[in-house]
Every structure is written in structure tokens, then in C-alpha cells.
Amino acid sequence: MKNLDLWNMLRSVPSEAIKPITAGRLKGFSDINPVWRMKALTDAFGPCGFGWWYRITDKRMEGQGSEIRAFVDIELYYVLDGKVSQPVVGTGGASFLTNEKNGAYTSDECYKMALTDAISVAAKALGVAADIYYDKDRDKYTTVEPAEKTGEKTFTPTCADCGKQIDDKVHDFSVKYFGKPYCRDCQKNHSRK
Numbered sequence: 147m148k149n150l151d152l153w154n155m156l157r158s159v160p161s162e163a164i165k166p167i168t169a170g171r172l173k174g175f176s177d178i179n180p181v182w183r184m185k186a187l188t189d190a191f192g193p194c195g196f197g198w199w200y201r202i203t204d205k206r207m208e209g210q211g212s213e214i215r216a217f218v219d220i221e222l223y224y225v226l227d228g229k230v231s232q233p234v235v236g237t238g239g240a241s242f243l244t245n246e247k248n249g250a251y252t253s254d255e256c257y258k259m260a261l262t263d264a265i266s267v268a269a270k271a272l273g274v275a276a277d278i279y280y281d282k283d284r285d286k287y288t289t290v291e292p293a294e295k296t297g298e299k300t301f302t303p304t305c306a307d308c309g310k311q312i313d314d315k316v317h318d319f320s321v322k323y324f325g326k327p328y329c330r331d332c333q334k335n336h337s338r339k
């Protein structure tokens with residue numbers, strides 16, 4: 147098998163699996179049917195659980211300002227030429243709590259959506275739907291929400307009390323010891339877990 151054989155097999159998405167997003171912040175971008183993605187992986191490697199599978203390595207909620215997002219980390223594995231791959235990692239995110247005009251909105255499907263997102267990120271590394279991500283050179287993952295979608299914490303975290311910007315170190319420290327991101331000043335008003 148040549149290096150790009152698999153990529154070329156997985157890269158194109160049939161039009162019926164592409165749903166244009168016609169409203170909201172992601173207007174003009176496309177949604178890819180997650181079932182098509184599973185079918186493409188199954189077509190390339192065999193049934194899920196035999197030819198390819200994933201393991202959830204972490205799931206968590208993270209607050210950012212007045213929003214809470216769910217994140218799921220996965221490792222995707224596949225069998226090629228009789229050998230199991232190294233894990234292909236992916237992080238996906240979805241909103242759990244958002245404050246909208248009509249009040250707070252929570253999604254009880256957030257972990258499921260974050261998982262679907264994580265699979266799409268890992269599968270993308272194998273070339274799944276590469277034409278959508280690459281040719282158009284714009285998608286919600288690279289254009290609108292680059293930080294969360296690649297799993298890198300490049301978004302600017304803010305204090306859950308006063309809203310002040312905090313750096314990653316303060317964020318991680320505070321989440322670890324206080325359960326929520328607080329700035330150094332506000333940490334004094336809370337007791338450690």
C-alpha cells in the first residue's frame with residue numbers, strides 16, 4: 147500500500163452526506179454526517195471493533211466565562227496489513243451550558259456530540275473527508291473554533307468569579323485545586339477541594 151492510498155480512499159464525501167449549515171454562527175460551513183464517517187472507516191478497515199475502534203481516554207466539563215463545554219478525548223485504532231496501529235488521538239467539544247437571549251440552555255447530548263467530534267478529529271488525520279477540510283480550506287474546526295477543536299488550549303480562560311483573563315497555568319492550577327477556574331485573587335475566597 148502506498149502512503150496516500152488510504153487517504154485517497156477516504157478523502158471525498160458524497161454530497162448526500164454533506165449538510166450545509168444555513169443559520170447561526172456557523173452559517174456557510176458544512177456538517178458531515180457522522181454515520182457516513184463510520185461507514186467510510188468500516189469500508190476501509192472492516193467492522194468497528196475488529197478493523198477499527200476507539201477508546202475514550204478522558205471526558206470532562208470546562209467552564210469558559212459563563213459557558214460550560216464538554217470535552218471527550220479518544221484514541222482511534224485501526225488494523226492495516228494485519229497490524230494494529232498506534233493510537234490516533236482526537237479531542238472533541240460540545241456546549242453543555244450556554245447563556246442565550248432567552249436564558250440558560252443546557253444540552254444533555256453534549257458528551258455524545260463531543261464524542262462524535264473527537265472521532266471526526268481523529269478520522270481527519272487518516273484523510274476522512276479531507277476534501278471538505280482541505281480543498282475548501284475552511285471549516286468550523288480550523289476557522290471558527292481553532293483552539294477547542296484541535297484540543298489545544300489556546301482560548302483565553304477567564305476567572306469564573308470576576309471574569310478577568312487568566313493564563314493557562316493559573317487556569318489549570320485552579321481547576322485542579324478549586325474545581326473551577328479562578329484568578330489568583332479570587333482563589334483566596336475559595337477553599338481547596
Ligand SMILES: [Zn+2]
Pocket residue numbers: 305306307308309310328329330331332333
Ligand atoms: Zn477573579
